Amino acid sequence: MALRASSKKSGGDADITVITSDAASDGGVLHGKLLIELVDAVIDASADPAPARAALVAAAGPGLLVEAAAVLGMFHWNDRVADATGAPLDDFHIAIRLKVGEKMGLDARGVAR
């Protein structure tokens, strides 16, 4: 998984369970909690993203907000392409996917395909 690999490279040890946990936390990533709160508020149509946006800017500056927004936007694209075209999992993803899915409880949430 890219999060875990990138974290290890930089000397960190990201906790990948933060990706699906209900409560936001850093998970070993600098400003991780604030980034998660921003993503959650933007995707939840009933939420107001302003507090999450302001908190991230206060802690890390507007540059990180812009970069996070860009990645979020791109994954709105990628996720919909994958799901709407029925993109098969890549071969190398399958073994990783099974391990990660077990750790994060993804299979308990159900996989629509």
Next chain:
Amino acid sequence: MASSEAIDYRSTGIAVREDIVASQRRAWDSLAAPGTWWTGAERVALAREVRAARSCALCAERKAALSPYAVRGAHAAAGGLAPAVVDAVHRVTTDPGRLTRRFADDVIAAGASDAQLVELIGVVCLVTLVDGFARAIGADAPALPDPLSGEPTRVRPDEAIDEGYFVPTIPYAIGARPDLALFDPDAFVPNVGRGLSLVPAAVRTARDLMAAHYMTYAQVVTDWEAPDRPIDRSQIELVAARTSAKNDCFY
């Protein structure tokens, strides 16, 4: 409205990287122009439908239902598109994590071609990207462009085959050939990167947006860090993974 006027985030007071703005403007220009299978007016109508879907009561009810096919009714449609097309746009916009082959089969059975469906998906993805970005930084969703006149090219790539997706796709080895230049040569391109390849123009738009908003596919499987961006790779991947989880995408 010209894309340079629509895609302009200066009113937020936040400096947005110029290549992000430039890639969004190119994509917005392409949205207004005749596509491969839809006219400019139809493409803008599809985009308008994406925004209508977000306040559609039927979509909200379906999203809350155990099965997305358990609830019937009429969408709060923006207008100008066939019902099956409206339904497809709304489903991809609001409940992408529960799309199955039935979704694609239903749209095609209702009269759209598989290539029209692929182009439709590309339009939904574009509007969702731009609107999501704007919402995240506190900007209004950009105005949709005025459609340009003209006819779609209606060119279907002979190279597209059944590779197990819901729609035909172009294999990497073929799409990477210089004559098509759809994919970076000698690079890993994941299956999602080929999902829209039945409409090559949609893949080219995706590559342009990817490089500015995330990274190129060639960089994804490397230790690449952006030297000029105030975000590190683990932060990038955290945002990406959380977004996918919230979209119920487990690709």
